Amino acid sequence: MPLIAPRSHAWLSEADCSLDAFRALVERTTDPRDHPGADAVEHNVPVYDGDRLRARAATAPGRREAQAELVHALLDGPGIVVFKGAFPDASVLDRATEAFTALIEREQAAGTARGDHFAKPGANDRVWNALEKLALSAPEVFADYYANDLIALVATAWLGPGYQITSQINQVNPGGAAQSVHRDYHLGFLSEARAAAYPAHVHRLSPVLTLQGAVAHCAMPVESGPTLYLPYSQAYEPGYLAWRRPEFMAYFAEYHVQLPLEAGDAVFFNPALFHAAGHNRSADIRRMANLLQISSAFGRAMETVDREAVANAVFPVLRRRKAEGATEDWLNNVVAACAEGYPFPTNLDLDPPVGGLAPDSQADTLRRALERDWTPDTLRTELRAGAERRQS
Template structure:
């Protein structure tokens, strides 16, 4: 007699978002025994002493054991870990802070407006693509900073080898308002309707493609507004559809945790964890963090395709077929095959998310051109402009 495994739910919808189910998942207490390498559990979050973690990971078996513990914390546990003293050398941290401050001042002097994903533009000083800018302006500082072994430890644990680091500097100035609660890239940057278009197994996959981190570049007492987190919220499968809903936002507002940090501490968390930067209520603290977004090596196609050239070749056909009565579905399928349907990666200095969470994708431009009956030359110019905005 054969045994048939139960069939998983294929699609998620707003109807699956039940606050009682969510509460049952997040209202639990972290057992220190599940995180034996942690030095403490504070507000349900495992806190690791950076130096002790380094010693533990110095041998092959110890490293694998430490990484397994971190994966458990990020996947099935509270979804977040804190490394105290992740950057123990204050000179390395200080030189990086000076370099980041110089970038902020340079961009501020240039009048460069910076959009933010979940806060009003202008509320913070935001440096997009800080990784490349630091490397170009201060390569020695870059090397010393990113040689950090704990970044490599947790990134390899969560993503495996071949990961890719990007970073953004976020400086929240005194009076800077809190962000709205959210989940992060990938599905967290899509509208509810677009997120719902992806099957449930992609909702489960998305968090495994990215690791979120933040390095504190100054002391961050609670009044300075360090990030708010809701431990265990990453385990809620419909969370990419739930976080915008008023009842979930209200629950987050009443139940989040907020951990003070010291300069050189680092936080790493599952991108599906409900979180939001806090309100800087201090009088004089410019709360600077280097936000690390570390991506899986697998988030890319197998072949290199010049999709701009493909679109320019195919668009006259699309335009003619539409005039001849082709269905929207037919047109949509061809656009999906020829155009890049995802707006990332992009250059967020030139292509910021000011009007939403994500800029237009190449496919968005093509579909709009079809709707408005633009000429091939007009689309060609728009595609070229878009490609130039995405260049570093």
């Protein structure tokens, strides 16, 4: 989906939605030669072995090569990749699953449990802002979980540095109905009329501001309803106006693909990909996934996260792990998940750039705290002062 389009396509309308054109785009076969690092192509989707991908990305040239391949898959290819064994240490995943289950139970007991955007109420258990809630309730678990190198690999490939992770836990219980097909945030959360008010180049821009992901926290056979996808549908330019139309919904219902997952696998996809969580037809599988919405430094995340509180909660863990020999990459991956990596917007009267074009971000401050071995109180004071400088 090129960012430059002919003048005649500066705006999109319902008249541009053609199922025949859509079919011509999506009815193709993925060539494994286009994804040489993938270990398999299943239902048109490149599937990567997590350990092999890590080994490939262990050098700077190998990392860039792997990232370029992932970008091609997400942008011009099928729009989706699967990482098998993205979390190779089962204990990290198990501890996170226990923490997420405790959050679900706590919210159920408090009467604050919520559903999701595209499923009927009661079909699932959802924890909004699970990233912040995990950091505040179990910072050790948070650090080990978000130190994951494959999350960082694909996030920086698609979005560049300074990305912001938000997370929601979705547990679809036995009998839970499928979601309706949709595209995701940003334009996917607007009505058709509101989406049509944005020029075509914004329709092409919206997908590159966000990366969608999901980490499987249990085995997900097809009967449990893992997410349904339509490879290559992200490349259909009028898709934000088309996905609600009956003929497109019917086509998706007939031709989607569905990939079973094991605990610790992860899926990442272009947010413009047509997709929907599936129907849990199992008798006893509570299908839990951590839904990752990773936003560009230049975009707006959907959820508000108190990054200052998250950074303060996790800093003692980072400080101790550094003393115990944690690698710089491990620390940087956790910092990226904790702190705001982009210094704007700010109040330039109070927070002017010093020695460069931009003031320090929260992440800069957190990294400096680790370099200089600040106490938690010192970091807390510096983060609060920085937040106050950014206020008008």
